[in-house]
Structures are given as structure tokens and as C-alpha cells.
Amino acid sequence: MTERTIKVEVKRQSGPDAKAFTETFEIPYRPNMNITSLLGEIALNPRAINGAESTPITYDSNCLEEICGSCAMLINGKAMMACSALVDKLLGAVEHGQKPDLSKTITLAPLSKFPVVRDLAVDRSVLFENLKAVKAWVPIDGTYDLGAAPRQHPQIQEERYPLSNCISCTICMEVCPQFNDVTGFVGAATIAQTKLFNMDPAGSVLKEERLRALAGDGGIQECGFAQNCVQACPKQLPLTEAISDIGRDVFIQQVKDFFTH
Ligand code: SF4
Ligand code: FES
Incomplete structure (x- = not known):
């Protein structure tokens, strides 16, 4: 019986200034693989489909459970996390038990809006x-015991919790038409973290500074409400809601500053 295989086409680049090229690999098929295990399989025997010796593919990866946010890449042209992208599904087996279509080729490429380090x-x-620019943190002095943190209303907790699920994967920025060199737009993740920390009883001490940081060029007004971010976010953050809330707060802050400065 002939071995069942999967074809994988990978966009490669040996360094930041090197020319990109495409290399195709053919690896043994196993059910229930994800893209990370597929890349591991290539690393075991890095040989291109024409038999030429190659090198393992460089990619970022850590937690393998969609938590660290490091493994985002373009999979079949779509920005996804390699550790949660299932090979069978990418090959058309949408339902459990359905046979994948092994005549299909999986394509892998780096995110297109960020400088390539390698492969x-x-x-x-x-x-x-961007997160530093909006001071996306709670400013506390950790050198001595401050006692219990301020209490939070359960309703506020519920609103903040989904925002705290951001894994800094940058997929919302990759898919945003406004995230480019011309606008310098900070992107949805930074705006969502602004809302998260502005709603924190201790973090709100920096609220005005955060809002002012989003008022200038590259700030909230660059958002064109394409809403690609909210659809692509792997952690389902309520990004459009955060953008409209922060948009309103930035406007109020600008009006206040106009009359007080
Ligand atoms: S908001 Fe969503 S898509 Fe954007 S960085 Fe956070 S987890 Fe990723
Ligand atoms: S390896 Fe951590 S999110 Fe994929």
C-alpha cells in the first residue's frame, strides 16, 4: 500500500533582508495533526519534494495551546495560530470521521505586516x-506589601475578563486594513488593553494619559470599522465594543483638555 502523504508549500526566507522563495515538502499523513506537529514532521526529515536536502523551518511556538500567542502565521492565506489549526480540517474534513482530501496542498507563510526574522x-x-505607549499596566510599587487590591463590582469584572484573554498574537493587526505604515494605527489589541486597564480601580490612575496617547496620529481615529479584527481574533475579544467605548472616552478627554489647558 502506498503511503498517504500531505503536500505543504512554505514561504521561506533565510533572514530579514534575504529574498523569499517557496519550498514544497511532502510528509506522511497522520490523523489529528496540527500545523505545529506538521512543521515538526518536516524538521525530522527536511527534504523538499524534489528530493533536495533542505533545512528545518523556523517558526515561533511555545505553549502549544493557544495561550502564548507566538505561533500566528498565514495558513492557506488566513491568519491563524499554528497550534490550534488542525490539518484534517484544513484538508476539508470538517466533520469528525470525514476523510481529508490529500490532493489539497497546505500553504504556510509568515504574517505579511511584520518584518520577517526568518521563514x-x-x-x-x-x-x-504600542502597549508601552498606552501604559497597558497597573502602576503598583511591588517592593512592599500593599494589602488587598481595591474591590471590583462583579459587573465590571465580567466586562474586563474577556479583554484580559488577549494573547498578543497580532492577528487583529494583520487583518486590519488600517494597520500599515501610512496610518501608523496602533491596532485593536492596544485599544482593548487600554479599556482593560482604564477599568481597573488601580490602573485607572493612568486613564487620562492612556486616552491622550490614543488621541493623536496613529490613534483611535485611524480605525475604519472594517471589523476584520473581531472576526479573526482567536480569543474572541469584544474588539469593536472596546474601540467604540475608547473612541467615546478619547473624545470626552479631548473636550476636557480643550477647556482646561
Ligand atoms: S486582540 Fe485577539 S487577535 Fe488581537 S492580539 Fe489579542 S488575542 Fe490576538
Ligand atoms: S504555541 Fe502558544 S499560541 Fe500557539
Whole structure:
């Protein structure tokens, strides 16, 4: 019996300034693989489909359970997490027990809006710079015991909890038409974290600074309400709601500043 195989086409690049090229691999099919295990399979025997010796593919990965946010990439052209993207499903087996279509080829490419480090690994530090710009943290002095944190109303907790699920994967930025060099838009994740920390009883001390940081170029007014972010977010953050809430707060802050400065 001939071995059942999967074809995988990978966009590769040996370094930030190197020319990109495509390499196709053929690996043994096993049921219930995800893209991370498929990449591991290639690493076991990195040989292109024409028999030429190759190298293992570089990609970021850590938790393997959609928590660390590091493994985002373009899978069949769509921004997804490699650890939760199931090979059988990508090959058309939508229902459990359905046979995958092994004549299909899976394509893998790095996220397109971030500088490539190597192969599928990209530099996503822009998100962390944006989070720093809005001070996405609770400013506490951790050098001595501050006692219990301020109490939060359960309704506030419920509103904040989904926002705290952000895994910094940058998929919302990748799919946003406004996230580009021209607008310098911070992207939905940063706005959602602004709302999360502004609603924190201790974090709200920096509320005005956060809102002012989102008032200028690249801030909230760059959002074009395409709503791609909310559809693509793997953790289902209520991004459009956060954007409209923060949009309103930024406007109120601008009016206040106009009359007081
Ligand atoms: S908001 Fe969603 S898509 Fe954006 S970085 Fe956070 S988890 Fe990823
Ligand atoms: S490996 Fe952590 S989210 Fe995929």
C-alpha cells in the first residue's frame, strides 16, 4: 500500500533582508495533526519534494495551546495560530470521521505586516511598543506589601475578563486594513488593553494619559470599522465594543483638555 502523504508549500526566507522563495515538502499523513506537529514532521526529515536536502523551518511556538500567542502565521492565506489549526480540517474534513482530501496542498507563510526574522518567524515588537505607549499596566510599587487590591463590582469584572484573554498574537493587526505604515494605527489589541486597564480601580490612575496617547496620529481615529479584527481574533475579544467605548472616552478627554489647558 502506498503511503498517504500531505503536500505543504512554505514561504521561506533565510533572514530579514534575504529574498523569499517557496519550498514544497511532502510528509506522511497522520490523523489529528496540527500545523505545529506538521512543521515538526518536516524538521525530522527536511527534504523538499524534489528530493533536495533542505533545512528545518523556523517558526515561533511555545505553549502549544493557544495561550502564548507566538505561533500566528498565514495558513492557506488566513491568519491563524499554528497550534490550534488542525490539518484534517484544513484538508476539508470538517466533520469528525470525514476523510481529508490529500490532493489539497497546505500553504504556510509568515504574517505579511511584520518584518520577517526568518521563514515563518516575524518581529511583532510593534505591538509591545504600542502597549508601552498606552501604559497597558497597573502602576503598583511591588517592593512592599500593599494589602488587598481595591474591590471590583462583579459587573465590571465580567466586562474586563474577556479583554484580559488577549494573547498578543497580532492577528487583529494583520487583518486590519488600517494597520500599515501610512496610518501608523496602533491596532485593536492596544485599544482593548487600554479599556482593560482604564477599568481597573488601580490602573485607572493612568486613564487620562492612556486616552491622550490614543488621541493623536496613529490613534483611535485611524480605525475604519472594517471589523476584520473581531472576526479573526482567536480569543474572541469584544474588539469593536472596546474601540467604540475608547473612541467615546478619547473624545470626552479631548473636550476636557480643550477647556482646561
Ligand atoms: S486582540 Fe485577539 S487577535 Fe488581537 S492580539 Fe489579542 S488575542 Fe490576538
Ligand atoms: S504555541 Fe502558544 S499560541 Fe500557539
